Amino acid sequence: MPAFMAFWWGEYALAQDPELDAHVHGLELRAAESTDIAEAKALLEEAAKIRHRVQELEPGE
Template sequence: MPERTPKALRAAIAKHTPKLLPDFDRNWREKIADTYDLAPVPAFMARWWSEFALARDPQLETKVHRLEDEASQATDNALAKSLVEEAGRLRREASKAEPGQ
């Protein structure tokens, strides 16, 4: 994982998970650059830190997306809830990655 700065995170995304770069740049423009408001930077970083942490592990990313897809198609509320909770747990675990890991 890179340093916890927008610049370092963007460089890591560009190098290791370039498929995320267009969405990262669009989201940066919408939330930060076009508004000239730095208040959303912590939330922006939390979201994209998690997205990058997940995307750098293709097996984990596939598992999380599969759980989310299954939840969206589940007809049983309890099953859908458990699938979404598991996907969320995996996302939270991935987002705990620290710089240098």
Template structure:
């Protein structure tokens, strides 16, 4: 399964709420998936998004 690039989900204009919703959606879809490969791909995408978001946060910002 190919997961579309979600780099736009990290754009400042979308805010943290959109990022949170995107991560919840990916995790929910992974939990509901009957296909292990699809679930793994969804969780890996969520992990990549979290990592990029953490790297984009200013130092000292929670």
């Protein structure tokens, strides 16, 4: 249950910031379309770092 709540909270927090949400989805889309594995990995790592940070936010932050 804690893992689900952390995931859900991260998704909710991203949805509250449309610009950041679009940025993360853009990174993931660029990674999916990339033919360079190093570039794709770097893009996914950046998206993952952002997702991890928003999961740590408290309501209202």
